Amino acid sequence: MMTPAQMIAVPRIAAFHAFIVILDREDGCPDIPSRNAGEQKKHGPKEFARVVPRRTALLNPCSGLPPYSDEAGAGPGLSPGRPFSRASPHAVDCGGYRHGEGASPSPVSREGEAVAGVPAGTPPEQAVFLPALPVVLRAEHSATVILPEQMASSFPSGGGRMLDEQTEPAFELTAGSAGGFMKRYRFKKIDAFASGMSSGNPAGYVRLSPGEEIADHEMQRIARELKGFVSEVGFLREGIPGECDLSIRYFSCEREVDFCGHATIAVMDDVVRNDNRFRDRESLLLRTNRGVVTVLNRTGEDGMVHIRAPEPAFSDARPDAAETAAALDLAIRDIDPAIPFGVVNAGLDTLLIPLASLDACIQCSPDYATLRAFALAHSVDVVVIYTRETAFPEHDLHTRVFAPLFGYLEDPATGSGNAALGNFLVRENLWTSRTLVIEQGPDRENPNIVRLLRPEDGGLMFGGRGQVRIDGSYVLSTGVRPGQPE
Numbered sequence: 124m125m126t127p128a129q130m131i132a133v134p135r136i137a138a139f140h141a142f143i144v145i146l147d148r149e150d151g152c153p154d155i156p157s158r159n160a161g162e163q164k165k166h167g168p169k170e171f172a173r174v175v176p177r178r179t180a181l182l183n184p185c186s187g188l189p190p191y192s193d194e195a196g197a198g199p200g201l202s203p204g205r206p207f208s209r210a211s212p213h214a215v216d217c218g219g220y221r222h223g224e225g226a227s228p229s230p231v232s233r234e235g236e237a238v239a240g241v242p243a244g245t246p247p248e249q250a251v252f253l254p255a256l257p258v259v260l261r262a263e264h265s266a267t268v269i270l271p272e273q274m275a276s277s278f279p280s281g282g283g284r285m286l287d288e289q290t291e292p293a294f295e296l297t298a299g300s301a302g303g304f305m306k307r308y309r310f311k312k313i314d315a316f317a318s319g320m321s322s323g324n325p326a327g328y329v330r331l332s333p334g335e336e337i338a339d340h341e342m343q344r345i346a347r348e349l350k351g352f353v354s355e356v357g358f359l360r361e362g363i364p365g366e367c368d369l370s371i372r373y374f375s376c377e378r379e380v381d382f383c384g385h386a387t388i389a390v391m392d393d394v395v396r397n398d399n400r401f402r403d404r405e406s407l408l409l410r411t412n413r414g415v416v417t418v419l420n421r422t423g424e425d426g427m428v429h430i431r432a433p434e435p436a437f438s439d440a441r442p443d444a445a446e447t448a449a450a451l452d453l454a455i456r457d458i459d460p461a462i463p464f465g466v467v468n469a470g471l472d473t474l475l476i477p478l479a480s481l482d483a484c485i486q487c488s489p490d491y492a493t494l495r496a497f498a499l500a501h502s503v504d505v506v507v508i509y510t511r512e513t514a515f516p517e518h519d520l521h522t523r524v525f526a527p528l529f530g531y532l533e534d535p536a537t538g539s540g541n542a543a544l545g546n547f548l549v550r551e552n553l554w555t556s557r558t559l560v561i562e563q564g565p566d567r568e569n570p571n572i573v574r575l576l577r578p579e580d581g582g583l584m585f586g587g588r589g590q591v592r593i594d595g596s597y598v599l600s601t602g603v604r605p606g607q608p609e
Contacts, residue, residue: 308337308345310597312353313389316536316587320569323590324536326386327356328393329597335360339379345599346374354531357386359394362410368401369394370410375529381412382433382470384538384585392428392589395420413470419584429576429586432542437550438466442501447476450497451508452490457483459510465547469583470539471504475547481512484521485567495527504528507540514570518562520544521570535564536571538585545575545583 309330317323327349331337337358346356355375362369371390373383391409395401395418407418411433419429441464448455462477478484487508498506509522524540525533534540541561548554557577562570576584 306337306341306599308335308597308599310593310595311393311591312593313393313589313591315385315389315392315538315589316563316571316573317590318572318588321564321566321571322535322569323571324385324534325353325592326383326389326589327353327597328386328390329356329358331358331360333361341599342372342374343379345597347376348599350376350530354526354529354534355380355383355386357383357390359390362408367408367410367415369407372412375526375531377528377530379412380471380529382539384430384432384470384540384542385534385536385587387411387416387418387430388428388538388585388587389589391418391430392422392587393591395422395428419586421586422588425586427574427586427588429584430538431578432469432539432546432583432585434469434582435543435546436468437547438468438472440466440501442474442497446497447474450489450494451476451487451506452493453478453483453487457487462551462553465544465551466503467543467547469543469546471543472502473505473507473540473543474498474501474503475544476506476508478508478510481510481514481521481567484508484510484512484523485565487523487565489525489532491527491532494525494532498528505534505537505540505543507537507544509544513562514567515562518560518570518572520559520561522561522563522573523565524563533565536573536587537563538573538587541573541575542583542585545577545585549577549583 309332311328311330312325313328314323314325327346329337329342329345342356342358349356355373357371357373359369359371371387373380373386387409395404395407401407401420404420406420408415409418409430413433416433417431419431421427421429444458444464445455447464448458457478457480459477459479464477465475467473467475478487494506498504504526506525506527507522508525509520511520513519513521522537522541522544523533524537526540541563544561545554545559548559554577559575561573561575563573564570572587574586576586578584
């Protein structure tokens with residue numbers, strides 16, 4: 124028997140599509156309302172189902188029974204492979220209970236996909252649910268909600284669709300022991316720019332299904348809960364037709380980030396390898412807070428994706444060298460006097476500090492609070508130190524990137540910070556070739572590798588690959604009851 128602390132699957136849809144499904148178990152014989160017959164029908168097991176539709180059609184969560192609609196009335200009985208309307212979401216029982224003669228014990232969805240999360244006997248007015256979510260469930264039963272766009276393989280008659288048995292729920296909630304719910308999102312942890320023995324830079328990746336919503340404060344909370352595990356989290360959703368293919372927002376544990384290079388590499392590398400729509404595409408457009416950027420799919424050539432960096436903006440405001448050295452806990456002699464400081468925005472406001480040696484770069488160990496105060500005083504998001512001396516002769520530069528305003532000291536492999544450096548070097552006539560290979564991080568033997576490219580049509584691109592380390596779900600506890608703010 125399923126326990127109350129199991130799963131519900133729900134898509135967040137528009138309020139005018141809201142509907143309520145209440146499932147209950149009683150000691151007496153069950154009553155199952157039939158709108159067409161206008162009478163109560165008795166069925167075997169001691170279960171009762173009540174459906175309250177609101178301007179949407181849904182399938183009765185009792186297996187083998189017809190769907191209900193406030194417009195169309197009852198339709199054909201539910202069984203595997205039967206057609207379903209594409210006009211609205213559908214709730215499907217997957218609990219395997221028998222409700223009458225000929226009822227299917229396991230219709231379309233896999234058993235245990237989702238089950239109710241409120242104890243049996245809870246009065247309807249006390250049923251726990253999330254405001255603005257379309258389903259209220261209680262008792263030891265199950266229902267899965269499938270969005271129309273998730274339906275697979277066209278059905279030959281009437282323009283309907285059949286549900287694929289492997290269809291995943293659009294949105295999941297897990298009943299919490301404290302009386303609230305936990306939202307479940309598709310999540311991956313991907314290391315960007317990893318190569319050889321280097322660990323790369325970890326990014327979180329949440330893929331939002333069509334129709335699945337998430338609030339700003341929920342994205343910020345997920346990033347905050349992942350502090351120390353990943354530096355930023357990218358939240359990817361479908362794009363705007365005619366403008367872009369996909370859209371992404373980034374959050375660190377401290378705040379939203381307008382553009383994050385390593386998270387873009389991690390997410391887009393996974394997309395072009397696993398999303399059939401983009402696997403054979405040479406390029407696609409990605410919308411960010413800094414505008415729409417181009418993603419080149421070169422996984423079949425050099426095994427990487429390349430991201431066109433946002434157009435750079437240069438600033439002449441440069442801090443004093445002695446103050447900068449003190450903030451980085453460096454001696455003034457460690458700074459290379461032959462190259463000026465630079466401040467460039469290629470996604471984030473980035474201060475560029477040239478150093479005289481690889482040793483100075485590797486050994487630099489600033490204090491987090493001191494460097495954060497320095498960054499705030501000079502209105503920069505990121506501080507990049509770099510040197511022309513490298514650990515490996517085939518590389519052009521060695522860098523380290525500090526980002527104290529985002530809740531952590533150092534970024535181990537960076538797209539936007541190195542792109543800012545590349546744009547500065549081009550402007551100063553210090554980079555004239557087509558490519559630039561940068562080794563990054565405090566590890567002399569196993570640095571992370573970032574590649575910069577100057578396309579023939581201008582601009583600058585950074586490239587890398589991602590390594591998936593974790594592939595699963597992120598569960599966000601809400602603990603919300605009706606009428607309570609989250």
